Amino acid sequence: MGSLFDALMLGILALLPLINPPTTVALFLALSSGLSREEKDRQARLTAFYVFLIMTLTYYIGEFVMGVFSISIPGLRIAGGGILCIIGGRMLFPQPRPTSRSAEDDEQRTSFAFIPLAMPSTAGPGTIAMIISASASIKHNTNFPPWVLLTAPPLIFLLTALILWGCLRASDLIMKATGQSGIDAISRLMGFLLVCMGVQFAINGGVEIVQRIIDSNLHRLPQP
Template sequence: MMAFLSMVGVGLIGLLPLANPLTSVIVLLGIGSHLEPAERNRQVLQASVYVFLILLISFYAGQAILNLFAISLPGLRIAGGLIVGHIGFQMLFPKDALDSGTPRQGGSQSIAFVPLAMPTTAGPGTIAFIISASATVPAHVPTWMFQSAAVTSFALTGLICWLVLRAANPIMRMLGHSGIDAISRLMGFILVCMGVQFVINGIEQVYHGLQG
């Protein structure tokens, strides 16, 4: 049991800094503030389930999927960076504000899978970490225990994401529309920077691969 709990702990320590649920809160504050609270809570729950499923699929079939479509990890990083950068630009320069100068109205468009679950939480770094970990089962650990610990870590990561994202509701009520708009633009700039860094890291990996 202690070995199992230790592996779950190691999995969480590796996953949470990469998944960084706080980044998803930033995105939710920026592009989900116009949603009704009930709809926002529903999409937060969906996003948390999607995070778990993405991690699970990456663990069991991630490398096979990448090989099937001839996608490299650097390519995954660059694609994720472009998506994150695009989301950042949308937050930095809201289309509705530019077009009409009026606040965004309520809507029901889904933000659960993209961008909350992927690539914001289960992004290229997280997927690469899981694919690497899935191929390195310790020799002294039974396979069933390793896989059970991994699935438990994924479930706990999804639960933590849900708890953190639910905390966005009181933050929205406290900040109000103008406060959310200001923070959204600031965080949009940060996301653009993160997206650019993802692309740079992917290009560096390609360069080192060519050099090696």
């Protein structure tokens, strides 16, 4: 059991900086403004579930799926960056709210658990790249018994999702402290930060592509 505990701690400590719960909580506060407590709880549960699902599927079949569709990590970063820029722009320059909304409008407005909360805000390109890299290298790991390598990954993803869920549930405390004006300010700030993150994702993806092209051309040069 000591080996399992060590593996769980290593995995959680590696994932938490990447998923960055405080950023997700701030984004959750901005997107859930005006929703009922029940709807906020539902969105928090869905976000945690989607994060667990994304990380688990990425670990077991992510490398295979990306290979089948010829998707590279730089491509994933650029696509995620574009999504963040679009969502951030909408938060930075919000449209006037209509005086009356239908149930369909409410459903569309509150469908933010998967995009952008779960992906790419929480389980983004960095998290996916790290999980795929870990799944490829863990097969050669001899530091832990085989049963630990088999059971630890899903437990790590489950505990990480539960930590995120707890942070999102505590967001109401922050909302009570800031008030509606504070939430509006957080929304615009997070919109600006999301645009910056999206641009940075795209830049990182572009740099990786250029670096691969340079490395490929260097390998083709005749060796002295």
